[in-house]
Amino acid sequence: MTSFDPKMMTSPSRESLTAQAMHAIDAATGAVIPPIHPATTFARDADNQLIGETDYRRPAGPNEFQAARVLAMLEGAPEAKLFASGMAAIAAVVESVPTDGHVVAQSEMYYGAKALLQRAAAKGRITLDLVSPGDTAALKAACKPGTDLVWIESPANPSWAIVDIAASAEIAHAAGATLAIDSTCAPPCTTQALSLGADIVMHSATKYINGHSDVLAGVLATRELNDRWAKITEIHTRTGAIPGAFETWLMLRGLRTLWVRFARQSETAMFLAEKLSGHPALDAVLYPGLPSHPGHAIAARQMTDGFGGLFSLRLKGGYDAARKLASGTKLFIQATSVGGVESLIEHRKPIEGPASPTPDDLVRVSVGLERAEDLLADLEQALAPAQG
Structure with missing residues (x-):
C-alpha cells in the first residue's frame, strides 16, 4: 500500500x-x-x-x-x-x-x-x-x-x-x-x-x-x-x-466522506434549529449555530466549516413532554449515539441516570442525511400534542 x-x-x-x-x-x-x-x-x-x-x-x-x-x-x-x-x-x-x-x-x-x-x-x-x-x-x-x-x-x-x-x-x-x-x-x-x-x-x-x-x-x-x-x-x-x-x-x-456528510448535516441542523426556534411547545433550541446561542461567537471562531448536526430541544411540558416527543417521531429513530447518516432522537436524562445534570426536559437530536423538510415535518407532528 x-x-x-x-x-x-x-x-x-x-x-x-x-x-x-x-x-x-x-x-x-x-x-x-x-x-x-x-x-x-x-x-x-x-x-x-x-x-x-x-x-x-x-x-x-x-x-x-x-x-x-x-x-x-x-x-x-x-x-x-x-x-x-x-x-x-x-x-x-x-x-x-x-x-x-x-x-x-x-x-x-x-x-x-x-x-x-x-x-x-x-x-x-x-x-x-x-x-x-x-x-x-x-x-x-x-x-x-x-x-x-x-x-x-x-x-x-x-x-x-x-x-x-x-x-x-x-x-x-x-x-x-x-x-x-x-x-x-x-x-x-x-x-x-x-x-x-x-x-x-x-x-x-x-x-x-x-x-x-x-x-x-x-x-x-x-x-x-x-x-x-x-x-x-x-x-x-x-x-x-x-x-x-x-x-x-x-x-x-x-x-473518506467526512466533509460532505458533515456539511450536509450542519446545513440541515441549522435549517431545523431556525424553523423550530420560537415553537410554542419549546422553551429553547440549543444549537451553537444560532446567533442566540451564548457560545455562538466562540463557536464561529472554532468551528470554521459548519456547526454540526447536533442540537437539543427543551420542552415546556417537562419530563413527560420530552418522553412523548422522543417516542412520537416516525422518521427519527429513538436510539443512542450521534453523527450517523440516519437521524436519531433521544430523551437524554433517563439514559444518563438520576445523577446526571442534564435537564429532565431535554431531548437530544442527531441529524442524518434525510431530506431536511421531511425531518422538520416529523418533529412538528411529534411536537403537536405538547403544543396543545
Missing part, C-alpha cells in the same frame, strides 16, 4: 487527501481501496528485518497504520493512535495521570468519561475538580500549580455549551497541565483543536469520523511527541485496546 507523495501536486487540501485516504493505492494490485489485513503476525526477511511496519498487530497493523496517518494529517498532528472505543482512548489518557495527580474536568461532559474520572477519584488514584463548561474564571481557579490534566469538551454534550479552546489552553499551560479535549462533536473538518492550543485531541470515531453507525472505535492525536504521549503509547501497546482490522477498514471507508 502506498501513501500520498506530497511532490505529486502542490498543496492538496485536507479534504482531498481524506477523500483518497491519502492516496492509499494498493501497491500489489493497484486497487484504489486499501485491502483488509486481518493478519495478527507479520514475517521477517532472511536478515531478520521486518518486511512491513510491524511484527505483531497488538500495537497496530497495516489498516490501523493507514487510518492513523489520515487522522494525524487531519488534525495537524505528528502522530495519532486508534483505540477500540472512545472510552478506551479516554481511559489511556486518564491512566497517564500519575498517582495523586490533579485533574480538572467539566461538570457537563460525556457522562461515561465523567464517570471514569469520578471512579478514579473515588479510589484515591487522582484528585478531581469539576467546573462548568465555558466558565474560564472557574477553570482558572481550579487549575492550581501542579495540575496534571485539564479535560474539556466542546461542544459539550448534550447542551452544546461551547468552551474556548485557546483560553483553556492558556490556563492549563500556566498551571503546568496538559490540555486534552473531547472533540467528538466537532471533528477535524471543522475544528483544529491542536492548532488552538490543545495538547491531545480525542474522538469517539464511532460518531462523525466513521459516520455510519457500524464501527466502535476511538482516536487520540497529539500536538507533540513528548513524555505524556510516550506514556499513552506504552498504555496503548501494552493493553492492546485497538479496533479490529475490519472495523478499522470500515472507519477509513466512512472517513
Whole structure:
C-alpha cells in the first residue's frame, strides 16, 4: 500500500487527501481501496528485518497504520493512535495521570468519561475538580500549580455549551497541565483543536469520523511527541485496546466522506434549529449555530466549516413532554449515539441516570442525511400534542 507523495501536486487540501485516504493505492494490485489485513503476525526477511511496519498487530497493523496517518494529517498532528472505543482512548489518557495527580474536568461532559474520572477519584488514584463548561474564571481557579490534566469538551454534550479552546489552553499551560479535549462533536473538518492550543485531541470515531453507525472505535492525536504521549503509547501497546482490522477498514471507508456528510448535516441542523426556534411547545433550541446561542461567537471562531448536526430541544411540558416527543417521531429513530447518516432522537436524562445534570426536559437530536423538510415535518407532528 502506498501513501500520498506530497511532490505529486502542490498543496492538496485536507479534504482531498481524506477523500483518497491519502492516496492509499494498493501497491500489489493497484486497487484504489486499501485491502483488509486481518493478519495478527507479520514475517521477517532472511536478515531478520521486518518486511512491513510491524511484527505483531497488538500495537497496530497495516489498516490501523493507514487510518492513523489520515487522522494525524487531519488534525495537524505528528502522530495519532486508534483505540477500540472512545472510552478506551479516554481511559489511556486518564491512566497517564500519575498517582495523586490533579485533574480538572467539566461538570457537563460525556457522562461515561465523567464517570471514569469520578471512579478514579473515588479510589484515591487522582484528585478531581469539576467546573462548568465555558466558565474560564472557574477553570482558572481550579487549575492550581501542579495540575496534571485539564479535560474539556466542546461542544459539550448534550447542551452544546461551547468552551474556548485557546483560553483553556492558556490556563492549563500556566498551571503546568496538559490540555486534552473531547472533540467528538466537532471533528477535524471543522475544528483544529491542536492548532488552538490543545495538547491531545480525542474522538469517539464511532460518531462523525466513521459516520455510519457500524464501527466502535476511538482516536487520540497529539500536538507533540513528548513524555505524556510516550506514556499513552506504552498504555496503548501494552493493553492492546485497538479496533479490529475490519472495523478499522470500515472507519477509513466512512472517513473518506467526512466533509460532505458533515456539511450536509450542519446545513440541515441549522435549517431545523431556525424553523423550530420560537415553537410554542419549546422553551429553547440549543444549537451553537444560532446567533442566540451564548457560545455562538466562540463557536464561529472554532468551528470554521459548519456547526454540526447536533442540537437539543427543551420542552415546556417537562419530563413527560420530552418522553412523548422522543417516542412520537416516525422518521427519527429513538436510539443512542450521534453523527450517523440516519437521524436519531433521544430523551437524554433517563439514559444518563438520576445523577446526571442534564435537564429532565431535554431531548437530544442527531441529524442524518434525510431530506431536511421531511425531518422538520416529523418533529412538528411529534411536537403537536405538547403544543396543545
